[in-house]
Amino acid sequence: AIQMTQSPSSLSASVGDRVIITCRANQDIRIELGWYQQRSGNAPKLLIYGASSLQSGVPSRFSGSGSGTDFTLTISSLQPEDFATYYCLQDYNYPRTFGQGTRVEIK
Amino acid sequence: DVHLLQSGGGLVQPGGSLRLSCTAFEFTFSDYWIQWVRQAPGKGLEWVANSNQDGGRQNYVESVKGRFTISRDDAKNSVYLEMNSLRGEDTAVYYCARDGDRSVGGVWVDVFDIWGQGTVVTVSS
Numbered sequence: 558a559i560q561m562t563q564s565p566s567s568l569s570a571s572v573g574d575r576v577i578i579t580c581r582a583n584q585d586i587r588i589e590l591g592w593y594q595q596r597s598g599n600a601p602k603l604l605i606y607g608a609s610s611l612q613s614g615v616p617s618r619f620s621g622s623g624s625g626t627d628f629t630l631t632i633s634s635l636q637p638e639d640f641a642t643y644y645c646l647q648d649y650n651y652p653r654t655f656g657q658g659t660r661v662e663i664k
Numbered sequence: 665d666v667h668l669l670q671s672g673g674g675l676v677q678p679g680g681s682l683r684l685s686c687t688a689f690e691f692t693f694s695d696y697w698i699q700w701v702r703q704a705p706g707k708g709l710e711w712v713a714n715s716n717q718d719g720g721r722q723n724y725v726e727s728v729k730g731r732f733t734i735s736r737d738d739a740k741n742s743v744y745l746e747m748n749s750l751r752g753e754d755t756a757v758y759y760c761a762r763d764g765d766r767s768v769g770g771v772w773v774d775v776f777d778i779w780g781q782g783t784v785v786t787v788s789s
Contacts, residue, residue: 558726587771588768588769588771588773589771589773589774591773591774591775591776593709593776595709600759600779600780600781600782601701601709601759601761601776601779602779603775603776603777606766606768606773606774606775607766607768607769607771607773608768610766610768612775612777642708644708644709646709646711646774646776648773648774651723652711652723652724652725652726653699653711653714653774654711655708655709655710655711656708657708658708658709
């Protein structure tokens with residue numbers, strides 16, 4: 558199975574900060590990666606698919622980039638509702654695998 | 665509005681069985697793959713299984729192969745996750761998700777765009 562490694566595992570940031578989360582695959586997955594946000598106790602929500610395509614209805618402060626093995630999720634200006642856990646998910650092959658998650662907390 | 669409604673979780677003894685249901689509203693259910701994802705208490709997300717539109721193609725994570733089976737009933741706009749020989753490590757919140765896969769630059773990618781609310785499965789004696 559493809560291993561997805563996110564960093565950092567957690568971070569503390571303030572409203573208005575620029576936040577960058579990285580996800581690394583242990584093999585080439587082209588652009589077959591999505592990013593999901595999970596607020597406490599809720600179902601995940603799709604933010605980005607195909608590494609860089611913004612899902613409809615998701616604020617433009619979220620962006621994704623990368624291809625191959627290295628990917629980033631950027632939040633350009635952190636908002637109060639963005640405090641959550643973020644997961645990357647590879648859909649290059651089976652089994653699909655998630656990163657371990659990055660928890661974004663209030664500083 | 666477009667949504668998925670889940671049911672069927674609960675407490676079951678080790679070795680027991682449960683069937684989870686995931687029912688689609690306001691979209692053509694038979695047009696989509698359906699994914700199952702779980703989250704053990706205090707842990708991250710784990711992909712479990714999926715099924716294509718007619719149920720003819722299914723994929724499972726190794727730890728549930730031979731124990732879990734997906735079935736679909738288009739007449740009821742529903743997909744089911746049949747779970748047998750349950751173990752303590754199957755304890756989790758289970759989510760179903762619609763996969764509205766899309767082509768990005770010629771590459772088809774998964775798009776888990778609609779999620780159910782989740783259902784709790786507890787395996788314990």
